[in-house]
Amino acid sequence: MSASGELLARLVAFDTTSRETNLALIDFVAGYLEGFGVPYELIHNGEGTKANLFATLGPADVPGIVLSGHTDVVPVDGQAWTRPPFALSESAGKLYGRGTADMKGFLACLLALVPAASRAALRRPLHLALSYDEEVGCLGVRSLLDQLAQRPVKPLLCLIGEPTELKPVLGHKGKVAMRCQVHGAACHSAYAPQGVNAVEYAARLVVELGRLGEALRTAERQDPRFDPPFSTVQTGLIGGGQALNIVPQDCTFDFEIRALPAQDPYQVIHQLQAHAEATLLPAMRAISGQSAIRFTELSSYPGLDTAVESEAADWIAQFCGSRDFGTVAFGTEGGLFAAAGIPTVVCGPGSMAQGHKPDEFVTQAQLDGCDAMLGRVLAFACR
Ligand SMILES: [Zn+2]
Known part of the structure; x- marks a missing residue:
């Protein structure tokens, strides 16, 4: 097994499911970096149970390259693994x-690159950025980006190593996840018209969302680089009511908007809110003044849309030996790095066809390819 394969065995052994602490993994990485004299800082969450790690190899006072990845993983609960997931x-x-x-x-x-990078005469720095809580809404990296913003020099490039089978990716959609809580008025179902049926009003909102989603499919709003080539809206969870003979007082549903980078996902939310205010709430309040429709944002991250004609695109093409630029359907922390003014690309080993699934794997060949790509990143940093 390669050095990266052996290090992967160490990393997989830490159960860093997002609901768990990632500190044992971070301690391991910190100790490893100390062994090579690499300075780093930790940025903890409020409770001190999780941390981002930001390390710098080479001169910190000139713009360099951020190599970024998240430490958390999705749960294995309910998945039919035929192998131990954490070994x-x-x-x-x-x-x-x-x-x-x-x-x-x-x-x-990244860790396998450290021995060579710590000995190399770097003219530009390489930064390792390890985050927590990516899988639950790109939460952890935000405090890391706040720290980065305090620094006098802005990085030249951020490379997010999400699995793209080492193909260069310049874009992905943005996402907003929302919760809608409909509050009506309960009564005996025999007198249904005297109540405000929260389930029925929630259903009308879900239908309206579907209609807004349909409107996003029109040809002039499409971008063929993405699959599907339009923004999508989806209601994924709904719950309400207590018993069939009670008019339900409350109903809650969660929905998401996955927007093309050029489109504003909040437009859909504003349209839905306007529909609720203008059409539904007056009828609800005519029966009960307590009626309400509340919207709460659960999580969001912006899309990524790095130009093909850019230094960032040229560099990643150089590193991975291909100008066959693509997009990915899943989101990454890249949208947040780009929003912070750092040119960002995505390229990493393995495939999302295996991500989040039982018996997830990466091939040794992909790790070898990634080692080679990072070798070219190191050579660039020495030029
Ligand atoms: Zn990921």
């Missing part, structure tokens, strides 16, 4: 374990 196993050139593709494989390659 790396190998078979026929594939390395199995939770997070091997998404995205501890990339983190392992």
Whole structure:
């Protein structure tokens, strides 16, 4: 097994499901970096149970390259794993374990680069940025970006190592996840018209959302670089009511908007709110003044849309040996780095076809390819 493969075994052994602490993994990485004399800082969450790690190899006072990945993984609960998810196993050139593709494989390659990078005469710095809570709404990286914004020099480039099979990716959609709480008025169902049926009003909002989603599919709003080539709206959870013979007082549903980078997802939310205010609430309040429709944002991240004609695109093409730029359907922390003014690209080992699934794996060949790509990043930083 390669050095990156051995490091991957160490990383997979830490259960860093987003609901758990990531501190044991962060301690391991910190100790590893100390062994090579690499300075780093930790940025903890409010409770002190999780941390981002930001390390710098080479001169800190000139613009460099941020190599970024998240340390958390999605749960294995309810998945039919045929192998232990938190112990790396190998078979026929594939390395199995939770997070091997998404995205501890990339983190392992970053750590495997450290011995050479710590000895190299770097003219530009390489920064390692490890975050927490990416899988639950890109939460952790925000405090890391706040810290970065305090620094006098802005990085040249951020490379997010999410699994793209090492293909250069310049864009992805943005996402907003929302909760809508409909509050009506309960009564005996025999007198249904005297109540305000929260389930029925929620259903009208869900239908309206579907209609708004349809409107986003029109040809002039499409962008063929994405699959599907338009923004989408989806209601994914709904709950309300107590018993069939009670008019339900409350109903809550969660929905999301996945927007093309050029489109504003909040427009859909504003349209839905306007529909609620103008059409639904007057009828609800005519029966009960307590009626309400509340919207809360659960999480969001912006889209990524790095120009093909840009230095960032030229550099990643150089590093991965391809100008076959693509987009990915899933979101990354890249949108947040880009929003912070740092040119950002996505390229990493493994495939999201294996991410979030039982028996997740990355191939040794992909790790080798990533080691080679990072070798070219190191060579660039020495020029
Ligand atoms: Zn990921």
